[in-house]
Amino acid sequence: MPTDLDSMVKVFSRPKSLTEARSTYCPGCQHGILTRIIGQTIDELNIAERTLIIAPVGCSVFAYLWYRCDAVQVAHGRASAVATGIKRADPNLVVLSYQGDGDFASIGTAESIHAANRGENITVIFVNNQVYGMTGGEMAPTTLIGQKTTTTPSGRDAAMFGYPIRFSEMIAQLDAPVYVTRQALYDTKRIMDATKAIKKAFTNQVEGKGYSLVEVLATCPTNWHMKPVDASRHVVDVVTKVYPLGDLVDRG
Amino acid sequence: MGEKVLLRGNEVIAEAAIRAGCQCYFAYPITPQAELLEHMAVNMPRLGRTFVQAESELGAINMVYGAASVGVRTMTSSSSPGISLKQEGISYLAGSSLPAVIVNVVRGGPGLGDIAPSQCDYFQATKGGGHGDYHMIVLGPSTVPEAGTLTMLAFDLADKYRTPVMILADGMLGQMMEPVDLPDPIDVASLPKKAWATTGAKGRDPNIILSFDLDPEVLKRMNLELQRRYREIEKNEVRYEEVETGDADIVIAAYGTTARIAKTVIRMARAEGIKLGLFRPITLWPFPYAPLKKLSERVSTVLTVEMSAGQMWEDVRLAVAERAETPFYGEMGGVVPTPRGILREVKKYAH
Numbered sequence: 001m002p003t004d005l006d007s008m009v010k011v012f013s014r015p016k017s018l019t020e021a022r023s024t025y026c027p028g029c030q031h032g033i034l035t036r037i038i039g040q041t042i043d044e045l046n047i048a049e050r051t052l053i054i055a056p057v058g059c060s061v062f063a064y065l066w067y068r069c070d071a072v073q074v075a076h077g078r079a080s081a082v083a084t085g086i087k088r089a090d091p092n093l094v095v096l097s098y099q100g101d102g103d104f105a106s107i108g109t110a111e112s113i114h115a116a117n118r119g120e121n122i123t124v125i126f127v128n129n130q131v132y133g134m135t136g137g138e139m140a141p142t143t144l145i146g147q148k149t150t151t152t153p154s155g156r157d158a159a160m161f162g163y164p165i166r167f168s169e170m171i172a173q174l175d176a177p178v179y180v181t182r183q184a185l186y187d188t189k190r191i192m193d194a195t196k197a198i199k200k201a202f203t204n205q206v207e208g209k210g211y212s213l214v215e216v217l218a219t220c221p222t223n224w225h226m227k228p229v230d231a232s233r234h235v236v237d238v239v240t241k242v243y244p245l246g247d248l249v250d251r252g
Numbered sequence: 253m254g255e256k257v258l259l260r261g262n263e264v265i266a267e268a269a270i271r272a273g274c275q276c277y278f279a280y281p282i283t284p285q286a287e288l289l290e291h292m293a294v295n296m297p298r299l300g301r302t303f304v305q306a307e308s309e310l311g312a313i314n315m316v317y318g319a320a321s322v323g324v325r326t327m328t329s330s331s332s333p334g335i336s337l338k339q340e341g342i343s344y345l346a347g348s349s350l351p352a353v354i355v356n357v358v359r360g361g362p363g364l365g366d367i368a369p370s371q372c373d374y375f376q377a378t379k380g381g382g383h384g385d386y387h388m389i390v391l392g393p394s395t396v397p398e399a400g401t402l403t404m405l406a407f408d409l410a411d412k413y414r415t416p417v418m419i420l421a422d423g424m425l426g427q428m429m430e431p432v433d434l435p436d437p438i439d440v441a442s443l444p445k446k447a448w449a450t451t452g453a454k455g456r457d458p459n460i461i462l463s464f465d466l467d468p469e470v471l472k473r474m475n476l477e478l479q480r481r482y483r484e485i486e487k488n489e490v491r492y493e494e495v496e497t498g499d500a501d502i503v504i505a506a507y508g509t510t511a512r513i514a515k516t517v518i519r520m521a522r523a524e525g526i527k528l529g530l531f532r533p534i535t536l537w538p539f540p541y542a543p544l545k546k547l548s549e550r551v552s553t554v555l556t557v558e559m560s561a562g563q564m565w566e567d568v569r570l571a572v573a574e575r576a577e578t579p580f581y582g583e584m585g586g587v588v589p590t591p592r593g594i595l596r597e598v599k600k601y602a603h
């Protein structure tokens with residue numbers, strides 16, 4: 001008796017460049033979606049054999065486990081400097097510097113800006129979740145005004161702690177970067193846009209065009225104390241008002 | 253054959269690094285090592301190699317970390333305050349077993365100090381400096397030609413043991429000009445391949461560079477492996493020089509520029525009938541404890557002389573224990589001891 005079981009085709013599977021390692025991210029964390037997008041991009045561009053993943057310090061410290069690619073774990077904030085050393089030593093490698101907002105926009109400020117300003121031919125993904133996820137939800141440079149974190153228990157007060165930093169806008173002021181964009185992951189359309197942006201950021205590097213930065217607004221349901229769906233809604237309603245989506249530089 | 257040239261210590265270190273096959277050099281300007289950076293700025297691009305003036309010493313040491321991961325020979329240089337900034341990176345290099353060469357042309361400290369010669373970074377260099385249970389090999393050249401040969405050696409040792417290696421020089425050595433026989437460049441292609449390097453996972457499982465594991469048992473094993481390698485280095489790589497120690501009653505223990513001055517003091521002392529010798533550690537880590545111990549059995553006094561408040565002195569006392577007197581004479585803040593000043597100290601112990 002024929003059934004439609006016989007005509008089933010696999011339309012969705014794990015990208016070949018991703019390992020089977022169990023995720024260390026919390027349920028609903030959007031770092032996980034990004035991992036999938038990056039894996040898919042590496043597959044599509046067929047660059048797994050020459051891609052180097054830089055695993056930062058932060059919730060993505062285990063990034064060296066997720067990909068069937070060589071990987072280098074680095075000190076907090078220094079990923080863009082390490083990426084510079086790798087790329088200068090072997091320009092044929094494709095280097096992904098994957099960094100959190102504390103990593104990229106606070107402790108690593110100098111390394112981040114100067115790698116961009118030198119126009120290093122690398123791809124940077126900068127995950128803006130407005131907190132220090134790994135260490136328990138402290139204030140990040142990107143934390144919103146009024147946002148409660150473990151180190152701003154009554155909400156971020158600008159007079160005391162300054163303002164949320166629009167780091168990509170700062171990078172966009174520089175002459176060297178070829179592509180600077182801000183993306184989000186809160187719905188299918190945004191995930192598809194982010195996928196396109198990440199593919200472009202890798203393609204720029206493969207084609208030798210120079211520095212590409214993809215800032216991604218991501219959720220941290222755990223430290224925001226929200227359900228994943230509410231967290232995504234929060235990105236739409238609140239976060240994107242401070243950090244507008246879209247391309248800031250496109251000289252590709 | 254090599255070529256004979258008149259160069260500053262800083263330039264000799266740079267040129268030796270180039271001839272040792274250094275492919276990538278990253279640094280941030282600071283006196284008294286600026287000529288090293290400038291020599292690299294001119295010559296590395298000319299050879300098609302990488303020179304990057306980094307945004308800071310933090311940037312530089314982490315660029316070194318990246319280049320070392322890929323398996324190329326790489327170096328950074330600085331002076332004391334800049335070396336303090338590199339400590340986190342050096343700890344990561346040690347923890348991740350990455351070979352690299354770091355040059356410290358030491359100046360007076362602490363804080364901003366001055367730009368005059370000093371040996372006040374001995375503790376930092378030999379006892380860890382950064383966080384964690386690690387060592388690096390520390391080489392202390394005493395003349396400009398030796399700065400060249402030890403720089404060549406530093407790259408070999410770094411690769412052999414997968415460890416950072418420091419050249420601990422001082423402002424005097426960096427600035428002094430001497431005639432040098434430059435060694436022939438090595439053939440980079442003939443160096444052993446580094447199977448562990450992250451060169452792209454082509455036709456093999458991925459290589460991972462890391463100093464991290466959340467499981468204490470695993471991290472303990474990683475530490476034990478480092479310690480095993482340190483014991484091997486201690487066994488194989490101790491280097492030192494003894495000068496006129498055969499009949500000596502008093503020996504000076506000194507390294508680097510101070511040891512060089514001590515050689516003059518030996519001539520002066522012996523002209524006055526004092527049987528003076530010199531024990532000069534060349535590897536500051538691993539420190540030559542055993543040979544110094546042996547020597548201390550047949551002398552009355554081991555006088556440590558340093559441009560510091562007495563840092564290597566601690567290692568000398570560990571080696572000598574109660575076998576001989578272990579007095580100390582030091583100058584600080586960039587003041588260089590004179591032969592006369594050292595001789596005056598020696599005479600206190602001559603009977």
Ligand SMILES: Cc1ncc(C[n+]2csc(CCOP(=O)(O)OP(=O)(O)O)c2C)c(N)n1
Nearest residue numbers: 057058059076100101102103131132133134
């Ligand atoms: C030099 C140094 N300082 C502090 C830390 C502690 N630390 C680990 S992760 C982290 C924050 C990471 O936050 P972020 O970069 O935003 O990444 P996320 O976890 O949010 O993805 C901090 C401060 C460290 N490992 N090293």
Ligand code: SF4
Nearest residue numbers: 025026029059133220
């Ligand atoms: S703490 Fe936040 S950022 Fe970290 S894994 Fe959990 S949800 Fe993701």
Ligand SMILES: [Mg+2]
Nearest residue numbers: 100101131133
């Ligand atoms: Mg964060």
